[in-house]
Amino acid sequence: MKHLIGLSATRTNAPTAIIAVVALLLLAGIGIIVQNEAAYRELQGQEVRVQAEILAESVEAALDFGDAQAAQGAVEAIRVNRQVRTVGVYDAAGALVAGYGRDGDAPPPTRDVPYASTRGAVASIVPVESGSERIGSVFLAADPEPLSSRLTRYLVMALLVLMAVLVIIVLGIGQNALRRANRELEERAEALVGANAELKVQIAERARAEDQLRQAQKLQALGQLTGGIAHDFNNLLTVIQGSADMLRRPGIEEAKRMRFAEAIAQAASRAAALTGQLLAFARRQPLQPEVLDVNALIRGMIDLFDRTLGERISVITDLASTACAVEADRAQLESALLNIAVNARDAMPEGGTLKIATESRPDGESGRMVAIAVTDSGEGMDAETLARAIEPFFTTKSTGKGTGLGLSQVYGFATQSGGDVRIDSAPGKGTTVTLLLPCSRASASAQEEDQGARFQAKRTGRVLLVEDNDEVGEFAHSLLSEIGHHVEWVRSGEEALELIESRDFDVVFSDVVMPGMSGLELAEALRRLRPGLPVILTTGYSDEIAATGAGGRPVILKPYRLENLAAAIDQALDGREKE
Amino acid sequence: MKAAFIPKFARYVEWPAPVRPAERDPFELCVIGHDPYGSLLDRAAAREAIEGREIVVRRLRTAEGAASCHLAFVHGASPPETGRLLVALRGLPILTITDSRAGPVRGMIHFTTVGGRVRFFIDDAVAAERGLSISSRLLALALGVRQRRS
Numbered sequence: 001m002k003h004l005i006g007l008s009a010t011r012t013n014a015p016t017a018i019i020a021v022v023a024l025l026l027l028a029g030i031g032i033i034v035q036n037e038a039a040y041r042e043l044q045g046q047e048v049r050v051q052a053e054i055l056a057e058s059v060e061a062a063l064d065f066g067d068a069q070a071a072q073g074a075v076e077a078i079r080v081n082r083q084v085r086t087v088g089v090y091d092a093a094g095a096l097v098a099g100y101g102r103d104g105d106a107p108p109p110t111r112d113v114p115y116a117s118t119r120g121a122v123a124s125i126v127p128v129e130s131g132s133e134r135i136g137s138v139f140l141a142a143d144p145e146p147l148s149s150r151l152t153r154y155l156v157m158a159l160l161v162l163m164a165v166l167v168i169i170v171l172g173i174g175q176n177a178l179r180r181a182n183r184e185l186e187e188r189a190e191a192l193v194g195a196n197a198e199l200k201v202q203i204a205e206r207a208r209a210e211d212q213l214r215q216a217q218k219l220q221a222l223g224q225l226t227g228g229i230a231h232d233f234n235n236l237l238t239v240i241q242g243s244a245d246m247l248r249r250p251g252i253e254e255a256k257r258m259r260f261a262e263a264i265a266q267a268a269s270r271a272a273a274l275t276g277q278l279l280a281f282a283r284r285q286p287l288q289p290e291v292l293d294v295n296a297l298i299r300g301m302i303d304l305f306d307r308t309l310g311e312r313i314s315v316i317t318d319l320a321s322t323a324c325a326v327e328a329d330r331a332q333l334e335s336a337l338l339n340i341a342v343n344a345r346d347a348m349p350e351g352g353t354l355k356i357a358t359e360s361r362p363d364g365e366s367g368r369m370v371a372i373a374v375t376d377s378g379e380g381m382d383a384e385t386l387a388r389a390i391e392p393f394f395t396t397k398s399t400g401k402g403t404g405l406g407l408s409q410v411y412g413f414a415t416q417s418g419g420d421v422r423i424d425s426a427p428g429k430g431t432t433v434t435l436l437l438p439c440s441r442a443s444a445s446a447q448e449e450d451q452g453a454r455f456q457a458k459r460t461g462r463v464l465l466v467e468d469n470d471e472v473g474e475f476a477h478s479l480l481s482e483i484g485h486h487v488e489w490v491r492s493g494e495e496a497l498e499l500i501e502s503r504d505f506d507v508v509f510s511d512v513v514m515p516g517m518s519g520l521e522l523a524e525a526l527r528r529l530r531p532g533l534p535v536i537l538t539t540g541y542s543d544e545i546a547a548t549g550a551g552g553r554p555v556i557l558k559p560y561r562l563e564n565l566a567a568a569i570d571q572a573l574d575g576r577e578k579e
Numbered sequence: 580m581k582a583a584f585i586p587k588f589a590r591y592v593e594w595p596a597p598v599r600p601a602e603r604d605p606f607e608l609c610v611i612g613h614d615p616y617g618s619l620l621d622r623a624a625a626r627e628a629i630e631g632r633e634i635v636v637r638r639l640r641t642a643e644g645a646a647s648c649h650l651a652f653v654h655g656a657s658p659p660e661t662g663r664l665l666v667a668l669r670g671l672p673i674l675t676i677t678d679s680r681a682g683p684v685r686g687m688i689h690f691t692t693v694g695g696r697v698r699f700f701i702d703d704a705v706a707a708e709r710g711l712s713i714s715s716r717l718l719a720l721a722l723g724v725r726q727r728r729s
Binding site for chain 1 (some may be wrong): 584630714717720
């Protein structure tokens, strides 16, 4: 603010200073001219006097000897000087001896008659002396320098002054303009700084608002998730709890006992599928890709679809024989298709048709692909819902009816398998969800056969179990012992390496996530120590496996079923035997 | 008129240093031969003072004793007489003055009358031979000048 006041003060002073300088210059110019004029007058007076003295000297002898002719001769010599107007030479008595006048002018007839000066002529009278005697006098009158030439001289000076004045005025105006521009610039800069500050505040406010919104969304999502999962889990837990209660009753029939046990196993398996979905959505589910014939897989699921969708929905298929095999996790692919089907069912509360079609897509950016299109004849989605359909926790179902994870799981699985998901829908036009998966180079049937052969083998061997969790360890130990293996159980990777030094094993079954050495590290150490020893890994989920894979080793996911574990152990023993 | 002129010549002539009168010493104006002016010349000489020096007039019959003269008006009874007097003064640094009325023989300054006015000729060549220097201002007034050999 102080700065501004200082600025405005200088602004008012600037023109005053310029006017003062200009006035000073003009005054100085006038002063110089006046002084010059006075000096010139004096100088001219002196000049006239000197000229008269020179003439007096040259006519001395002529006067001395009374030679008027000679005096006139001397006077004539002066005629050359156009400025000399009148010359008169007088003798001792004061009578005119010689002289001349220009332009009608004439020297005074005698020395004592005063000269009537015309047009500002400068006159001078000097005595002519011979020795100490005054023998006459000389009169000389000269025109001053013509006014025009003097004016010319002064004009030059005036012009110089004028130019100086102009320069000063121009400089002043220029500086003024510059100052004004500077001030404007400064004001603009200040305005800019202000605007910037305001913008920063707004940005901060916006960031805060966004944070709050994100937090609110997170809370909302958490609420939906909790609601959905709790609902599903409660249903399953009700089945498990009820069945367990029934099993505890004494004197229960064998058939009933088996039914309840089966119900518990089924509920647990569905719960596992649920957590599997959660992990797939979070992409923390390690996939177990295998080569699959998509058409065969879909045909095998028809019964499941029928049961899941109810009588009011008819399922039709349109499977292209050209559809290639894919390399994908069977359980996840089934889960994805089931999720899409369940969504379709919910979109058709009054019933309808569900069409499952496969199609071979020509080579695109990501190579050849197979498209599995699931189309319903339901209500369809508007653009807004469509845009958010894949978003995790987004659901149009009421709280407790769905997790909002279905399509999210589909998307997670598809992208993790190198494919993609497309959804086409419009209100009233039904919905088509297309799952795109890359074709596999291997053939599917051989793999299927191989798998079938593996399950037939049944061997026993020495198993080293590495598991830090007591309950899981106990369970696995009893399972493995039950199917006839010799089991040694240690609780860490370090202990396992120690034991292997002194004892021989046919296979190692290790948990991945353990304090200290992880299952993967143990497997790597064993690969160097006992290259031929097979290692089977097990995990609920593991970042490491999801990120880097298990290095080609078989992985059994928790919770695992007896037959899965048995098959994996058998396969490992089988491979070892073949070597 | 001529009597008034004669003493004035001293003002326009420079004598060589040895014969120039010392400070306060007067100039000697000699009238050699016949004196046509008498007291007129005395009065005229008395009016003049050259750089503080007076002019004294001496009258001589012959050239004898003329060695100390600075100016000499030579006026013989006849032109040959005037000529002889001038010859006698030859070799002396004296400004010789003659008048046409005394004959055609000329000294360094030779008076004549033109249209009723007194004028003079100047023989600068002879003056230079004798070591005399005549002012140009005086030369400018002369009717004619015999130029010195430069």
